Amino acid sequence: MSDQNQENQRPAESAKPTELEDMLAHAAPDSASDPSEIYDGLHVGDVDEIVEALENGEIHRVRELVAHMHFADAADLVERLSPDLRRALMLAAYDVLDADFYTELDETVREEVVEIIGLDAMAEVVADLDTDDAIGIIDELDAHEQLQVLDAIPAADRTLIEEGLAYREYSAGRLMQRAVMTVPQFWNVGETIDFMRQIADEDEWETPNVFYDIVVVDPRHKPVGTIPLSTLLQSKRPVPVTEIMHERMKLIPVDMDQEEVAFLFRQRDLVSAPVVGDEGRLVGIITIDDVVDVIDEEAEDDILALGGVREDDLYSATLDTTRQRFSWLFVNLLTAIMASVVIGFFQGSIEQVVALAVLMPIVASMGGNAGTQTLTVAVRALATKELTSTNAMRQIGKEILVGCINGIIFAVLMGVVAWGWFGTPGLGVVIGLAMIVNMIVAGLFGAIIPIALDRHGIDPAVASSVFLTTVTDVVGFMVFLGLGAWLLM
Amino acid sequence: MSDQNQENQRPAESAKPTELEDMLAHAAPDSASDPSEIYDGLHVGDVDEIVEALENGEIHRVRELVAHMHFADAADLVERLSPDLRRALMLAAYDVLDADFYTELDETVREEVVEIIGLDAMAEVVADLDTDDAIGIIDELDAHEQLQVLDAIPAADRTLIEEGLAYREYSAGRLMQRAVMTVPQFWNVGETIDFMRQIADEDEWETPNVFYDIVVVDPRHKPVGTIPLSTLLQSKRPVPVTEIMHERMKLIPVDMDQEEVAFLFRQRDLVSAPVVGDEGRLVGIITIDDVVDVIDEEAEDDILALGGVREDDLYSATLDTTRQRFSWLFVNLLTAIMASVVIGFFQGSIEQVVALAVLMPIVASMGGNAGTQTLTVAVRALATKELTSTNAMRQIGKEILVGCINGIIFAVLMGVVAWGWFGTPGLGVVIGLAMIVNMIVAGLFGAIIPIALDRHGIDPAVASSVFLTTVTDVVGFMVFLGLGAWLLM
Numbered sequence: 001m002s003d004q005n006q007e008n009q010r011p012a013e014s015a016k017p018t019e020l021e022d023m024l025a026h027a028a029p030d031s032a033s034d035p036s037e038i039y040d041g042l043h044v045g046d047v048d049e050i051v052e053a054l055e056n057g058e059i060h061r062v063r064e065l066v067a068h069m070h071f072a073d074a075a076d077l078v079e080r081l082s083p084d085l086r087r088a089l090m091l092a093a094y095d096v097l098d099a100d101f102y103t104e105l106d107e108t109v110r111e112e113v114v115e116i117i118g119l120d121a122m123a124e125v126v127a128d129l130d131t132d133d134a135i136g137i138i139d140e141l142d143a144h145e146q147l148q149v150l151d152a153i154p155a156a157d158r159t160l161i162e163e164g165l166a167y168r169e170y171s172a173g174r175l176m177q178r179a180v181m182t183v184p185q186f187w188n189v190g191e192t193i194d195f196m197r198q199i200a201d202e203d204e205w206e207t208p209n210v211f212y213d214i215v216v217v218d219p220r221h222k223p224v225g226t227i228p229l230s231t232l233l234q235s236k237r238p239v240p241v242t243e244i245m246h247e248r249m250k251l252i253p254v255d256m257d258q259e260e261v262a263f264l265f266r267q268r269d270l271v272s273a274p275v276v277g278d279e280g281r282l283v284g285i286i287t288i289d290d291v292v293d294v295i296d297e298e299a300e301d302d303i304l305a306l307g308g309v310r311e312d313d314l315y316s317a318t319l320d321t322t323r324q325r326f327s328w329l330f331v332n333l334l335t336a337i338m339a340s341v342v343i344g345f346f347q348g349s350i351e352q353v354v355a356l357a358v359l360m361p362i363v364a365s366m367g368g369n370a371g372t373q374t375l376t377v378a379v380r381a382l383a384t385k386e387l388t389s390t391n392a393m394r395q396i397g398k399e400i401l402v403g404c405i406n407g408i409i410f411a412v413l414m415g416v417v418a419w420g421w422f423g424t425p426g427l428g429v430v431i432g433l434a435m436i437v438n439m440i441v442a443g444l445f446g447a448i449i450p451i452a453l454d455r456h457g458i459d460p461a462v463a464s465s466v467f468l469t470t471v472t473d474v475v476g477f478m479v480f481l482g483l484g485a486w487l488l489m
Numbered sequence: 490m491s492d493q494n495q496e497n498q499r500p501a502e503s504a505k506p507t508e509l510e511d512m513l514a515h516a517a518p519d520s521a522s523d524p525s526e527i528y529d530g531l532h533v534g535d536v537d538e539i540v541e542a543l544e545n546g547e548i549h550r551v552r553e554l555v556a557h558m559h560f561a562d563a564a565d566l567v568e569r570l571s572p573d574l575r576r577a578l579m580l581a582a583y584d585v586l587d588a589d590f591y592t593e594l595d596e597t598v599r600e601e602v603v604e605i606i607g608l609d610a611m612a613e614v615v616a617d618l619d620t621d622d623a624i625g626i627i628d629e630l631d632a633h634e635q636l637q638v639l640d641a642i643p644a645a646d647r648t649l650i651e652e653g654l655a656y657r658e659y660s661a662g663r664l665m666q667r668a669v670m671t672v673p674q675f676w677n678v679g680e681t682i683d684f685m686r687q688i689a690d691e692d693e694w695e696t697p698n699v700f701y702d703i704v705v706v707d708p709r710h711k712p713v714g715t716i717p718l719s720t721l722l723q724s725k726r727p728v729p730v731t732e733i734m735h736e737r738m739k740l741i742p743v744d745m746d747q748e749e750v751a752f753l754f755r756q757r758d759l760v761s762a763p764v765v766g767d768e769g770r771l772v773g774i775i776t777i778d779d780v781v782d783v784i785d786e787e788a789e790d791d792i793l794a795l796g797g798v799r800e801d802d803l804y805s806a807t808l809d810t811t812r813q814r815f816s817w818l819f820v821n822l823l824t825a826i827m828a829s830v831v832i833g834f835f836q837g838s839i840e841q842v843v844a845l846a847v848l849m850p851i852v853a854s855m856g857g858n859a860g861t862q863t864l865t866v867a868v869r870a871l872a873t874k875e876l877t878s879t880n881a882m883r884q885i886g887k888e889i890l891v892g893c894i895n896g897i898i899f900a901v902l903m904g905v906v907a908w909g910w911f912g913t914p915g916l917g918v919v920i921g922l923a924m925i926v927n928m929i930v931a932g933l934f935g936a937i938i939p940i941a942l943d944r945h946g947i948d949p950a951v952a953s954s955v956f957l958t959t960v961t962d963v964v965g966f967m968v969f970l971g972l973g974a975w976l977l978m
Contacts, residue, residue, distance in 0.1 A: 047879055070737075072756045080879040104756075106875075181719075193682075193722055200723035211719045212701055212760070229718035230670075230700045233682055234689035248559075266785065267561045267593075269778040271701065271760065288777050289758040295781065296755065299788030300869060306795065307865025308858055314870045318887050322894045325862050329855065329895060333903065336854040343847045350839070350846050357839050357846035358832045361853070361962070365825040366818065369797055373814050376796025380789060381803045386595075390536055390569040398807050405811045406818060414822065473850070 047077060054085050059092045067096040075104035079315060083112070090116045099128035102137060108315040110140070119145055123152030126161075130209070131178045132290060135164040139174075172256040175294065176275045176284030182215045183241055185224060190237030212271045212287065216245045221281045223251060223274045251276045254283055258294045263385060265291045302383055305461035306376065308332070331466055339364070339473035346481035349489060355422045356484045359431055363480045366410060367438035367472035374399045374446025375468055379460050382450055396447045403443025407436035426488050434480035438472060445471045536566060543574050548581045556585040564593035568804060572601070579605045588617035591626060597804040599629070608634055612641030615650075619698070620667045621779060624653040628663075661745040664783065665764045665773030671706045672730055674713060679726030701760045701776065705734045710770045712740060712763045740765045743772055750775060751783045752874060791872055794950035795865065797821070820955055828853070828962035835970035838978060844911045845973045848920055852969045855899060856927035856961035863888045863935025864957055868949050871939055885936045892932025896925035915977050923969035927961060934960045 046065070053061040066074055066089070074097060078086055086109070094117045102125050105113060114122050122141075126134045126149055138146055138161060146165075150158050160178050167173025183192050192214065214232060216225045225245025235244050250264055254277045264270065265288060277283040304312060308328040313321040343350075343360070350357045378395070381387035387395060411432035419428035449467045450460035535558070542550040555563055555578070563586060567575055575598070583606045591614050594602060603611050611630075615623045615638055627635055627650060635654075639647050649667050656662025672681050681703065703721060705714040714734030724733050739753055743766045753759065754777060766772040793801060797817040802810040832839075832849070839846045867884070870876035876884060900921035908917035938956045939949035 070757070072758075076756075076874075079875065080877060082880075082883065196719075196722045197725055209719075210717055210760075228699055229722060230685075230698075233685045233718060233722070236686055266781055267565075268559070269561075269781075271699075271777065288760065288781070292755055292758075292777070292781065292784065295784055296788075296873075299785075299792070300873075303788070303792050303795065303869055304865055306792065307861050309862050309865050312866065312869065314866055314875055314884070318890050318894075321887070322891045325859070325891065326895055326898065328862065329858055329899065332858045333851070333855060333899060336851040337906065339854075340847050340851055343850070347843045347847065351843050354836045354840050354846075357843075357849075358829050358836065360846075361832070361850060361966075362822070362825040362829055364850070365828075365962075366822060369818055369821045370814070372796050373798050373817065376793055376798050377801065377803055380792055380801065384785075384789075385565075386568065386803055388569060391571075394571065395803065398810070401807050402811045402814065405807075406815055409815065410818065410822060417826065473854075477850075 046073075047080065050077065050089070051081070051085060054088045054092070062089060062092045063096050066093040071098040071101040072104050074098075074101050078113070079106055079109050086112065087116055094121060099125045100133070103129065103133045106312075106315050107140060108313075110137070114141070114145075119148045120152060123149045127153045127157060131157075131160050131164055132174070132176060134161050135174060139165060139169070168255060170258045171254065172252045172258065172261050172275050172286060173254040173284070175258055175261060175290045176252075176254075176286045177290075178284050180215055180274065180282060180285045181211050181213075182217045182221075182282065185216055185218055185242055187241050188237065189232060189235045189239045189241065189244070192232065192241060193237070210287075211285070213285075214241075215274050215282060215285065216241050217282055220279075222279075223249065223276065223282050225249060226272075226274065228271075249274065251280070252286060253277075259298055261286060262291050262294045262298060266295070298383070301459075302379065302461040305459065306379065306465060308465070328466075332469075335466060335470040335473065338470060339477055342474050342477045343481065346477075346485055349481060349485040353427075353484060353488050355418075355424070355427055356481055356488075359418055359427070360477055360480050362414065363431060363434045363438055364473045364476035366414075366435060367442045367476045368469050370403060370406065370439045371442030371446040371468045371472050372465065374403075374443050375450055375464050378447050378450040379464060382454050382460055387451070392451055396444065396451075399443035399447040400440055401443075403439040403441075404436070407439030410439065411435040424488070427484075430483045430487055431480060434476065434483055437479045438476045441475045442468075442472050535562075536569065539566065539578070540570070540574060543577045543581070551578060551581045552585050555582040560587040560590040561593050563587075563590050567602070568595055568598050575601065576605055583610060588614045589622070592618065592622040595801075595804050596629060597802075599626070603630070603634075608637045609641060612638045616642045616646060620646075620649050620653055621663070621665060623650050624663060628654060628658070657744060659747045660743065661741045661747065661750050661764050661775060662743040662773070664747055664750060664779045665743075665775045666779075667773045669704055669763070669771060669774045670700050670702075671704045671710075671771065674705055674707060674731055676730050677726065678721060678724045678728045678730065678733070681721065681730060682726070699776075700774070702774075703730075704763050704771060704774065705730050706771055709768075711768075712738065712765065712771050714738060715761075715763065717760075738763065740769070741775060742766075747783045748787055751780050751787060754780045755784070787872070791868065791950040794948065795868065795954060797954070817955075821958075824955060824959040824962065827959060828966055831963050831966045832970065835966075835974055838970060838974040842916075842973060842977050844907075844913070844916055845970060845977075848907055848916070849966055849969055851903065852920060852923045852927055853962045853965035855903075855924060856931045856965045857958050859892060859895065859928045860931030860935035860957045860961050861954065863892075863932050864939055864953050867936050867939040868953060871943050871949055876940070881940055885933065885940075888932035888936040889929055890932075892928040892930075893925070896928030899928065900924040913977070916973075919972045919976055920969060922972055923965065926968045927965045930964045931957075931961050 046069075050062060050065050053065065066077075069077070078089060081089060090113055094113075102110060102113070102122075122137075126137055129137070134157075138149055141149060150161065153161065164174065164178065181196065183195065187195075211229070213226045213228055215223050216227065218224050225242065225247045226249040227241060227245045231244050250268060250270065250273050252261060252264065252273050252275045254275050261273075265273065265286075270288065272285050272287045274282055275284040275286055300312060304310070308325075310324050310328070313324055316324070346356070378387060381395075414435055415428035415432035417428075418431045419425050445468055449471075450464045453460040453463055453467075535554075539551060539554050542554065555566075558566070567578060570578060579602055583602075591599060591602070591611075611626075615626055618626070623646075627638055630638060639650065642650065653663065653667065670685065672684065676684075700718070702715045702717055704712050705716065707713050714731065714736045715738045716730060716734045720733050739757060739759065739762050741750055741753065741762050741764045743764050750762075754762070754775075759777065761774055761776045763771055764773040764775055789801060793799070797814075799813050799817070802813055805813070835845070867876060870884075903924055904917035904921035906917075907920045908914050934957055938960075939953045942949045942952055942956075
């Protein structure tokens with residue numbers, strides 16, 4: 001109880017909280033009264049404490065607080081601070097932060113942080129990281145910054161990182177950890193365990209810190225099987241490794257797209273999988289933690305693309321966000337003008353029956369929404385490979401039927417409303433017919449557009465919705481106003 | 490080369506492929522010519538072969554082909570078949586399928602499959618599964634089906650499953666595996682390894698098949714630390730377990746929501762985490778493979794909800810899909826009618842200046858799209874806990890500014906277009922001003938609506954967009970037509 005009071009008495013960031021601010025202060029799960037109920041790593045109390053220390057210039061307290069945080073929490077904290085406080089915190093405490101802190105940071109924030117702490121400090125951080133994480137960070141730097149950071153890294157590590165950077169972006173080669181625990185085919189369980197104990201003290205770049213599977217390799221370094229550590233531990237010492245290894249393991253080609261890697265891990269519930277290069281030789285291993293990041297990214301990309309946003313711009317500067325969002329809005333303006341041109345054809349009819357202008361957005365809106373439902377299901381099913389050539393025709397047929405049934409129901413509903421509203425039964429017939437046509441069109445195009453884009457190698461999440469709304473707007477206005485002009489004039 | 494020819498000569502499902510079908514046949518990545526390039530588990534060749542065998546009634550060939558597939562591939566296959574072929578395949582081959590096949594199936598398809606093979610066969614399957622997977626399957630059955638399946642399961646397993654079912658749905662208790670590899674505090678590495686070898690032959694319900702961490706427990710069965718298997722294997726036999734264990738492990742309360750569990754695993758890159766019940770006693774362990782499924786589900790739920798779809802209905806019957814989509818479209822109809830009522834207020838103005846009717850959808854559409862961009866970023870940031878009370882006010886301010894800047898740019902663009910199109914400079918001014926107002930409103934509400942819904946415990950992904958489009962439509966029509974009536978009459 002006294003703890004809670006103490007928290008309430010902390011000065012708020014703003015002196016006089018308005019009602020809106022008060023509402024927002026409760027908007028996020030941080031402020032849940034029972035911290036065990038909802039966990040999000042950081043608690044408002046911790047953030048307040050550090051913000052207070054930063055504002056009062058208490059460098060030692062800041063350093064102490066940050067040093068005691070988990071690196072993932074520290075990354076969340078730094079992301080949430082305002083740019084000024086972020087700068088103050090990094091300058092005060094960058095050297096007490098774990099190297100992994102930098103891998104957890106959002107890209108945009110990390111760029112800012114690199115500028116604050118400088119390239120020499122970054123080089124030290126990178127040298128402490130696993131190859132895959134080091135590559136991820138170096139890859140985002142400018143060419144001259146990359147050289148400067150690489151120069152400051154010990155030669156052996158540098159070679160590994162440079163090799164990693166040579167693989168195509170978004171490929172398995174970029175995701176993988178270079179250090180793999182391998183044993184030859186002719187060993188047994190006892191020899192394997194002894195070997196692992198023996199190399200535990202060696203240079204960390206050569207042996208992985210944490211691993212889940214051991215890869216059995218032939219003399220040409222080709223993987224012949226994998227052994228989960230739990231199987232190894234549950235086997236007797238004299239058992240040959242070939243007897244307990246999984247031969248039906250999944251090998252990942254080094255140039256496989258990360259999306260395919262994620263699909264494979266999910267479909268097979270893998271925790272790690274060996275990566276092979278030319279001639280099937282082992283070059284690295286991918287572990288589930290990196291794949292979880294990919295799964296997150298892919299889902300995020302789809303969500304954002306469907307909403308017309310190119311990348312997560314939460315931490316971007318206002319002008320960058322404005323610029324990034326502009327292009328999508330510009331495309332939308334063109335399609336909106338196209339729809340207006342269609343309306344323009346029917347100016348005469350609208351002047352005579354102004355009710356047409358009042359009702360026309362309903363037809364377009366219902367088509368757009370029905371189409372978006374279909375499109376969302378299709379985009380998701382394409383991403384998870386549930387929608388394939390085997391069932392595509394069946395799905396399109398189903399969507400047309402769904403559009404048809406719902407179209408008829410809404411035609412009756414809206415027909416009655418329009419009749420009652422304007423007292424003209426003909427208007428009810430016109431909007432009803434237009435509704436049926438547009439909802440069938442919405443179902444058809446909502447399914448076909450993403451499938452066709454996918455077939456042409458275009459990400460259906462990015463481009464589908466602009467095509468769809470163009471179709472449902474143009475068809476909606478055209479059919480409704482056309483029928484109106486024909487039946488009501 | 491000869492292999493490829495053979496595949497091409499296989500008879501297609503439909504006798505005369507139309508151009509559309511031909512396009513669709515290439516739509517999915519299955520048909521990539523180089524199978525190593527794009528992996529999706531199943532290949533068109535395999536599917537064709539089984540479909541052919543099913544259609545020819547060659548039961549033995551079907552059984553043989555299915556028996557050689559990985560269970561995850563078999564699940565994908567069964568999902569993609571038409572209902573008739575699905576039935577034929579299950580009847581022919583259900584007893585050669587691995588129990589895990591059933592956990593991989595989509596819910597809707599699984600219901601169908603349970604009906605085909607019957608509850609006795611399902612009981613056998615469930616008895617072969619890990620507790621968490623068994624619970625997942627039993628949970629979806631009707632109450633009387635649950636009893637029948639549970640009755641057919643050996644008593645010891647039944648108790649564990651019944652205990653699991655008692656935990657709240659979507660809680661950590663449902664995700665966890667009951668069998669945990671535990672050791673007492675006073676053991677050393679050697680004793681631990683010997684113990685694991687010794688219990689390897691015991692009943693599988695009591696010992697986990699695959700595990701990644703060992704949990705060190707005190708005499709009251711409270712976890713005091715975890716040891717990754719790789720650490721255990723790299724330690725010498727006499728080292729006490731307390732010396733190598735991680736004491737700063739994350740303990741998961743058994744009633745924690747699965748969303749929070751997923752957040753924790755992602756934020757801390759966990760592979761497994763102990764679950765504790767009353768008084769902090771160990772009750773189970775959650776492993777990453779189950780969390781990956783949760784991450785997928787959560788992302789899918791958000792994508793679908795933003796698109797106005799309640800659940801993935803790819804495999805649902807047409808009528809079920811129609812019914813599920815109806816409710817969202819009905820809500821949308823009401824908001825569209827509301828917008829039309831606003832237009833109705835200005836019928837007189839539209840009759841005088843019909844250009845207002847032509848241009849009005851542009852203002853509403855731009856507001857809707859700009860608002861959706863903001864909303865998408867906010868919904869995603871709330872889901873990943875990047876948007877919290879610490880930065881909510883800053884984000885809302887930023888979105889208003891972004892809306893203002895883009896609003897001014899599009900106001901100028903569209904103002905010039907409208908002036909040129911209708912030759913009335915006043916019309917350009919009206920649409921320009923309306924555009925600025927509506928895009929600022931879109932930024933403000935696109936950010937505030939999801940935050941406010943989240944604060945009230947409503948999933949922002951589900952309900953935000955309907956509120957937003959209502960606001961942008963009503964404000965868009967009202968401001969544009971209102972300004973038009975005021976300035977142009």
